[in-house]
Amino acid sequence: MISNQVSGTQVDEVADGICHICTPPDVIRGGFTFNSYLIVDDEPVLFHAGFRKPFAVTAEAVGKVIAADRLRWIGGSHFEGDEYGALNEFLPAAPKAEPFAGRVGALTSASDIAGREARGLKDGERLSIGRHRLQWLYTPHVPHGWDCGILFDEMTGTLLCGDLFTQPGSKAPPG
Template sequence: MSIIYNDLYQFSTYVPPIDLTFHQYLLQAEESVLVHTGAMQQGEALLPQLKTALNDKKLSYIFISHFESDECGALSLILKHFPEAKAVCSEITARQLSGFGITSKVLVKKPGEKLVTKDYELEFISYFSEMHLWEGLLMIENKRGILFSSDLMFRLGKADNAIIEGSWQEEVANITPLQVPDPNRRLELQETLGKLTPKFIATGHGPCVKL
């Protein structure tokens, strides 16, 4: 666990067989936001660190970019310990969660919508993830300039508390069919992202990027 940028905590797990680091994040605020839960095993390791970072404060939201095990596999575990928290996700992800009995604690957001409190302004962006091309969401925190890129921008290797310098336009241009297989959706996403001016990319995997 480390503070990776301003009041943003990062929790990381490195998996050597696939040479990949998995990150979850906590945006510390009066209404704190957890970004992803990790798979169940990662969630079990995350839980005590999350409680330490929150320091007895409540967890208000859990952002899920898309329906995949490392994004929301430990959601039921986290909700057991933080029953007041609401999962924030796309309509399709909410539909999948309902199949696991998670229905009452879901806040559905559409691209272009926002979640605003006195501490942050979260804006949601359409993200057709590689998982069946189901529509998910990217999220940008506009006050701090943090883009949570999920699986869209990532690098292999051990990357606990790692930050590299980068160019936003290059990061957008380097989105490949591996991240978004549909060429039309990929171009649409690149055009949308090209209009943004984030200062920091909080990646789902690999080092974060300071812009």
């Protein structure tokens, strides 16, 4: 579905309970496609808060699926604007949300910059959020950043990553 006709932000369920949120790049910057993933469960997860400036359209997209104040976890693969830029904008709207990152990311960036202490996941650590069980896999410098990791959803066999398969344009299918 299109969640905002002006920005063209799109929300698609790409696996059971996992929604892909994408705002076309001409609205943001650089011609690249940036993605956030919302995992709908007892403890909803937003994997990538998105850039700070388009916070309103990202929050609107989340709100089409669940009330933002249900968010329990907000984090990303590594610390950059497209992954964490809107984190502090989300926190007041999501009072129960806890930021998360890999241990290195929490130590070097997330816990300092976030308005709330971040949970640092160690390599292989699991987060049970209801039906989904998420495992943090530490992948330093892949694709970049010593804090980098990916989140593997054991229930659907889905790997959530950041900046790993860079693609330009807004016409590509969700992935």
